[in-house]
Amino acid sequence: MLKISMAFFTAVSLIISSVVATAAFKFEKGDNVCLIGNSLPDRFNHDGWFEAVLQSELKGQEVIFRNLGFTGDTVKERPRNQGFPSPETYLKICEADVIFVFFGYNESFKGENGLESFMNDLSAMIDNYKKLKPNGKSEPRFVLFSPIAHENLNSPNLPDGAANNVRLEQYTKGIQAVAEKTGASFVDLFNTTKAAYAESDEALTINGVHLNELGNRHVAQIAAKALLGKSVKAGNDLEKLRSDVVDKNWHWFNRYRATDGNDVWGGRSGLRFVDGQSNADVLKHELKMLDVMTANRDPKIWATALGSNLKVDDSNVPEPVPVKSNIGGKSRSSNKNKEGNPDYLSPQETLKKLRVPDGFKVNVFADETMFPEMVNPVQMSVDTKGRLWVAAWETYPKWEPLKEMEDRLIILPDENRDGIADKAITFAKVHNPTGFEFWNGGVLVGSAPDIWFLKDTDGDDVADVKIK
Template identity: 45%
Template sequence: MRRFAFSIFTLLFFFATLQQVQAQTLDLPQAARIAVIGNNLADRMQHQGWLESYIQAIYPKHKVSFRHLGFTGDEINVRPRSNNFGSADQWLTKVQADVVFCFFGYNEALKGPDYLPALKQNLATMIDGMLEQRYNGESAPMVVIFSPIAHEDHKSPHLPNGEANNQNLAAATTTMSEVCNAKDVHFVDIFTPSISLYKTADKPLTLNGVHLLDHGADAVAKVIIERLFGVNASQMAKRSHIERIREAVLERNYYWFSRYRVVDGYNVYGGRSTLNWFGQSNADVMKREMEIFDGMTSNRDELIWASANGNDFTVKDDNLPDELVVKTNKPGSLTGGVHPYLKGADAISKMTIAKGMKVNLFASEAEFPELINPVQMCVDPNGVLYASVWPSYPHWNPRQPRTDRILAFPDHDADGKADECVVFADKLNSITGIEFWGGGMLVAAPPEIWFLKDTDGDMMADEKIRMLQGVSSADTHHSANAFVIGPDGGLYWSRGIFNVANMETPTQTYRSTASGVYRFDPRTFEMDFIFPIGPNPHGDVFDQWGFQFANDGTGGTGSYVNIGKGTGNKPWFKKRVRPVAATGILSSSHFPKANNGNFLICNVIGFQGVLQHEVKYDGADITAEEIEPILYSSDPTFRPSDIEVGGDGALYVSDWSNALIGHMQHNMRDPNRDAQHGRIYRVTYEGRPLVKHPQMIGAPVADILPSFLLPDNGIRYRARLELSGRDAKTTLAAVVKWADTLNPADSVQALKSSPIVEIAPEVGFSSPTVRYESNATSALKAMNAGLGPPMSEPNGAGT
């Protein structure tokens, strides 16, 4: 049993002031169409499915249908959306709502007691406005208002205990109940019973104190059906029957979410939807596709109703409209206007490769059909290369299987070629960023950030948790990309124009339309905007000293992110090419000194290759000068999308491999947008030994710590990532013990400080004795003391 900390003051305040409206039993009409609106509580609900499953079990003959319109970050009168998304009333009319479930109050409560009068007025105005509408074309909707849930205390040093939040949530609940009483509409208090649920739960019901996990949503759903329908869940049908209904509910919501929160909204219905070729616009084509989504959603209502009655049902989808035929505006030379593609190995002959280096094909679609349109790569703490693939680009066509995946490519025999392709995760939508952290992987599949974890060692994700919602998917071309864990332990990503972020954290409602670099703390669940760069940043790297360099993909310009949030914005190299898909720093003892520490750029149009820049440190002034490219190709389909130093020290280059590139240059469904090719190339330096990567996953902490003394940035980085999933106290104890064995006289300043500077943030440690300072700040102090990075060999790798 868990103890829920809640101040006596708050309880007295709440129970003394709350004049709860006893929720009258709601009687749903036959074929009721229920729309769910509100904040993250409503947004997550569609992915959990419990509330609808119970209601369908209560009304198996009614043919009730649900459409979820919840949006993380929504308030009663503040609901930001991307261009031309549609108003709340327009969407309620579209779904012909007979009943509206409204989940508000959390974001309003965060504003404190001074906002209560506005909350009261806004709720009254919303209710009046909804009751004046005829969303179903005939009658006013039945309106049900739900309070927010309470804030759960996780007893975590990274999360607030919820006491302050709960005082405000209690006051908001009282205010909302008073308004509903005056307006004579249904009100359901779930704040009060959630306190009791937290007290008796044997494990946390929330992810971070404020967002329900699946079992928490189940518990709250049971409270709702008892308070709203007078039904005790324990007296309902067998659990297996509820779970069968839920399976059908989740399948229907899978399609509806892909329709309502369709990625690339700016191209579907926004500013670029009007772009047209041969008299046919993106909007024309996408409107038909949305009609297909609508049909597939409705077809699965039938599946839910059959499941509620214990019947089998096969969804056929044979009643859908045909897709529109799209003509390409860039025909190829082959029959039917198709473009020719070289085989992966043959394409190497079209490359000009830097002196001393050689390229081999590591993996391609020929050996591994899953490898289509790779976007970002990362390396696990054992040195295995992973890649996200995006065959559904620009977004998923509902008539096609969803095959956006994250793939692992082990090279068991170390011959420089992948031996197998393991599907780490699939059925995600538009994966734009990946990175390991916390014993698993953080993944951007807009509009969400996921945490995926392999729990049994088979390299396939068994655990999947929505960590953050509201990232924005208005333009996936510019959505969260370039994932990297900073020296402070935070997840950094870049994001561009047209996107509208709406997020909720345990302490704030976070909204932003800015282009630039963002930071998410996966321990505190807090968001921050770090650095403005745009319009569409792609590429964000930290050097071995913690200095950060961000790049704009559209313009190709790069900036040195100076110490101090968002200050400086100093270009640090002369731009020659654009557009840039990714950037990196080459740090590998496999490569010679002349290449180590160099800044690399992947460019995809015109110059199609990987540029190389020599980085020069002059005190706090850092510049990069272009030298011989790593490689470039005359093959028009070669599109280097990312670079990564692998576990063996070789440089890996992913190839999007497409004749067409870009959102706005071609119709969204141009038939020559290729979804059949994808390659990963491997660059090595002739005559030099490869790197032997330590095996870190699951290894004792003491065996991992020596990796921090190795010259390769990637190995030290992955040691940090591995330790980020370990127990904080035991890890820090091992770190302190190990640090005492080091000889400061034999260590470069950055390595001497690595046990504290690099490891402490990864285990979330903060105390007077082991205190983290940013690598950049430490580096400046070191430079001023004459201990800075050597000018000729800034990362120590190579000879």
């Protein structure tokens, strides 16, 4: 865990001391708060600091946060896979009382010529969402957040952000003007983060435009000052609360950004198999399970903020829909010729059937009978120490609610060089590990819809650094 000095908090307090939302904002007890926008809120999901800092001061108010951020989104363009519920549908699902809006960065690349159109689009969106009344009874309240500034990391591999910041400043002023026009609250993240970059001895972003953990802490404190009217420290004493938020966010993220969306909502969702059961029958029910599991974790967050320890109870989660197997020609899409024989040979039996050229020998290095966690391997690669790494996707096509998430990256060393793996080391559990590549002393892992950088810094072959 990153340790933060008191000097950091002092500098942050000085920077955000003048931050005030344009229109006074006040949380109400039981508020359902939705975050919408681009990669900025999307990335809040994984660190958890934004909500944790706010919840630490919202004791007893039982405020619910649901993150609808989606990398690449703009006010007008929010591309999704086929059948994905609309942004308006999700606001209704969440019964939003408050909407935190994070747009402007992606739109800023259109420059000054695109500013007026962006402001008009943002105003129209707010008007439409007011008419929508997603909570079913009243207009939502809005808080408009500006983009963060572009940090100059003084890297020859990255732009210095000077040109970007000219555009971002223009769009920050435009967002503030929209807030004043529509009666929304406004939080200036541009000028506050720009000042923070100058004050900080450490980088606050990974590439100039995406916050690292320290940067997320900082932005959480800026938001707290603007929305609560007081300085709140994103200190290590909030780690348990942050961990509870991350757990809740994990369940929500897998509901909102469910992988294998083609089977959930898209072209394969309506395929019917045994007794007419479809992919959607099974997978959309899992989304309902995740709704309940996510809601079960909100009281845990509230209790931790109050200094209590509440155990999550998932006994109210609906049972999963049993999947009916089509093996044996039990559906129109299956037959014996298509299926082959589902009784697989053991590795040793398979060896007997292999034919290799004279002088060559084949042996079993590792398999799931030796290491059960190696089920469903999707990629192998050898590191600089000669060790085999495997991406194992046990929960294909995606993690199933109420079960352990067992997807992982495995290291298989052969220390005595006998051609057989000695043990299996779980480097990290990674959902949907579709592929990986060694890089910069660690490994880049595809975990749809994200890419993670994982690294072991203490030599125990277990990742202790995880960066999106």
